[in-house]
Amino acid sequence: MDNQETLKKFISETLLNGRQQVEADDDLLGEEIIDSMGVMRLVAFVEETFACKVPQSDITITNFRTIKALDAYLAARSL
Amino acid sequence: MMYLLSQILDRSAARYPDHEAFRCEGVGLTYAELLQRANGLAQWLVGSGVKRGDRVGIYLNKCLESAIAVYGIWKAGAAYVPLDPNAPIERTAYAINHCGIRCLITQKGRRSRIPDLLKASPKLSSIVGLPDSFELNKSGINKPLSRCDWGELPVSDVAPDVRIMEQDLAYIMYTSGSTGTPKGIMHTHRSGLNYARMAAYTYGLTHEDRLGNHSPLHFDMSTLDYFSGPLVGATTVIIPAAYTKLPASLSQLVQDEEMTIWYSVPFALIQLLLRGVLGERDLSQLRWILFGGEPYPAKYMYGLMEKLPQARFSNVYGPAEINQCSYYHVPPVAEGESVPDAIAPIGHIWANAEELVVDSADQPVAAGEVGELLVRTPTMMQGYWQQPELNKTCFYRTTIANQTAVFYRTGDLVQEIDGQYHFVGRKDRQVKTRGYRIELDEVEAALVAHTQVEEAAAYTVPTHEGSHQVAAAVILKSDDSLSQADLLRFAAEKLPAYAVPQQLEIVTSFPRTGTGKIDRRALQAAATDLSSSDPPKRNNLAIS
Numbered sequence: 001m002d003n004q005e006t007l008k009k010f011i012s013e014t015l016l017n018g019r020q021q022v023e024a025d026d027d028l029l030g031e032e033i034i035d036s037m038g039v040m041r042l043v044a045f046v047e048e049t050f051a052c053k054v055p056q057s058d059i060t061i062t063n064f065r066t067i068k069a070l071d072a073y074l075a076a077r078s079l
Numbered sequence: 080m081m082y083l084l085s086q087i088l089d090r091s092a093a094r095y096p097d098h099e100a101f102r103c104e105g106v107g108l109t110y111a112e113l114l115q116r117a118n119g120l121a122q123w124l125v126g127s128g129v130k131r132g133d134r135v136g137i138y139l140n141k142c143l144e145s146a147i148a149v150y151g152i153w154k155a156g157a158a159y160v161p162l163d164p165n166a167p168i169e170r171t172a173y174a175i176n177h178c179g180i181r182c183l184i185t186q187k188g189r190r191s192r193i194p195d196l197l198k199a200s201p202k203l204s205s206i207v208g209l210p211d212s213f214e215l216n217k218s219g220i221n222k223p224l225s226r227c228d229w230g231e232l233p234v235s236d237v238a239p240d241v242r243i244m245e246q247d248l249a250y251i252m253y254t255s256g257s258t259g260t261p262k263g264i265m266h267t268h269r270s271g272l273n274y275a276r277m278a279a280y281t282y283g284l285t286h287e288d289r290l291g292n293h294s295p296l297h298f299d300m301s302t303l304d305y306f307s308g309p310l311v312g313a314t315t316v317i318i319p320a321a322y323t324k325l326p327a328s329l330s331q332l333v334q335d336e337e338m339t340i341w342y343s344v345p346f347a348l349i350q351l352l353l354r355g356v357l358g359e360r361d362l363s364q365l366r367w368i369l370f371g372g373e374p375y376p377a378k379y380m381y382g383l384m385e386k387l388p389q390a391r392f393s394n395v396y397g398p399a400e401i402n403q404c405s406y407y408h409v410p411p412v413a414e415g416e417s418v419p420d421a422i423a424p425i426g427h428i429w430a431n432a433e434e435l436v437v438d439s440a441d442q443p444v445a446a447g448e449v450g451e452l453l454v455r456t457p458t459m460m461q462g463y464w465q466q467p468e469l470n471k472t473c474f475y476r477t478t479i480a481n482q483t484a485v486f487y488r489t490g491d492l493v494q495e496i497d498g499q500y501h502f503v504g505r506k507d508r509q510v511k512t513r514g515y516r517i518e519l520d521e522v523e524a525a526l527v528a529h530t531q532v533e534e535a536a537a538y539t540v541p542t543h544e545g546s547h548q549v550a551a552a553v554i555l556k557s558d559d560s561l562s563q564a565d566l567l568r569f570a571a572e573k574l575p576a577y578a579v580p581q582q583l584e585i586v587t588s589f590p591r592t593g594t595g596k597i598d599r600r601a602l603q604a605a606a607t608d609l610s611s612s613d614p615p616k617r618n619n620l621a622i623s
Binding site: 017018019027029030034035036038039056057058059060061064065 | 322325567
């Protein structure tokens with residue numbers, strides 16, 4: 001499973017408890033997908049799954065707005 | 080003389096026409112522009128049948144249009160009803176039907192939900208923010224609908240000719256109700272304007288201030304940003320929801336927008352302190368940090384005070400029913416003194432309000448004893464919309480100086496120590512989570528509404544960051560296959576997200592007290608802190 005699929009699966013199944021299927025371009029932070037507790041859980045998941053430390057200063061709208069953005073952030077880190 | 084909330088805009092547009100009234104995502108609206116657009120919206124509303132005293136729903140994400148909506152609705156002589164844009168359809172439709180909303184104001188971000196709302200709200204007949212190109216027929220909606228998109232609204236120097244008085248209704252805010260359905264708090268132009276003035280006076284707001292609007296419109300804290308800011312000609316910066324979830328981006332916005340006044344629940348400030356990378360930001364322009372809605376743990380409050388030495392911190396107290404009635408300006412810690420570990424008191428009652436602290440028989444308690452706080456204030460609500468029984472019990476009537484004096488029963492237990500009131504607890508089962516009021520009875524009612532649930536008990540679990548999360552245990556009617564996830568999905572269709580239990584257990588029996596009642600304290604004591612690791616890990620949650 002590629003990174004985007006892994007993130008999609010975690011967000012849809014775990015954070016959203018199966019209520020909604022998210023796509024790579026969906027605005028995760030808009031109004032109803034992820035709340036502030038959800039962001040913390042997503043960061044914890046990313047750190048565990050991709051074995052990396054995400055500093056607070058990187059948890060921004062640019063990096064977390066969509067699954068695509070988060071994927072790009074992770075890719076840039078591993079360069 | 081100013082006696083209506085809508086006159087706030089007239090006066091500031093005359094004094095500061097080119098000053099920005101509201102900003103959102105880098106786009107601003109001056110007072111002159113806001114006035115013209117509010118007048119234009121009011122013209123359209125009146126033209127489509129909105130009359131004095133009508134209730135108009137605002138169904139918007141956080142955006143500039145909310146400011147046009149609030150002032151436009153007032154200029155049409157109606158009251159605004161802010162609807163939580165993320166609440167389940169069933170809950171939103173309940174408010175729409177309960178207070179008879181016929182006209183709804185929305186925009187692009189919420190359009191996809193309109194067909195379902197229309198189906199659930201048969202009397203809804205006009206919508207602002209819905210273009211003709213948005214097809215409703217496909218969703219099986221064929222009723223005639225008066226509609227108009229934002230770009231098609233008129234812009235006008237003149238408001239419609241509608242006569243309104245200060246006792247007219249200005250807004251209704253729906254909040255959690257213990258009977259299982261939300262209740263609508265009714266405020267008039269008089270109570271709203273009194274609040275706007277008292278808050279602007281207490282914090283010395285001026286037209287040079289820039290208020291950070293953290294609270295959504297359906298949350299009563301937004302009234303400072305929407306009423307008091309414009310009253311003095313200040314600029315209110317509406318913070319989009321995405322920023323409120325990402326402390327590092329939020330602190331950047333506070334810096335870039337040069338915010339001077341901050342007002343939010345402690346939860347947001349705790350997030351800023353812990354995750355807002357404040358060491359990399361210059362927030363020296365912030366002069367007031369106002370917080371309220373729930374207690375602010377001392378270690379986090381003083382921690383933030385240390386990071387923002389130039390800002391004054393003030394505890395804002397008052398249920399939505401009375402806006403605000405007391406304040407406590409937190410004194411800075413003098414050099415060499417140790418940091419206090421006690422929660423800040425709720426402080427002094429405002430000069431134009433008066434209070435009683437009473438026991439369960441409504442008799443005043445002795446000085447220093449714990450009792451329920453009753454408040455009489457010109458910022459008090461008129462009552463709850465169409466709740467005659469509740470309106471009889473929520474007020475306390477007595478005679479003062481030969482006149483009937485009406486006090487609101489806050490349900491908050493307080494204690495006066497050294498001239499300051501301290502919050503001690505609640506008389507009922509209302510709890511707060513991230514500032515949101517939740518009646519645990521309503522959570523239980525939502526769970527019991529499932530046909531397979533026999534009994535439910537909701538309780539709270541404290542988090543290590545000073546707030547609470549909702550948890551619940553249920554007994555099923557038979558050992559059926561209802562899963563926790565299915566029951567949570569069911570509850571999420573009835574309750575706002577913040578009230579859906581974070582932890583749900585299916586049990587075969589409850590601990591009981593001697594009288595056979597569910598022993599919720601025992602359930603609470605057995606529960607674990609959901610956020611005991613930082614950040615919370617998946618395996619802490621009992622949700623499957």
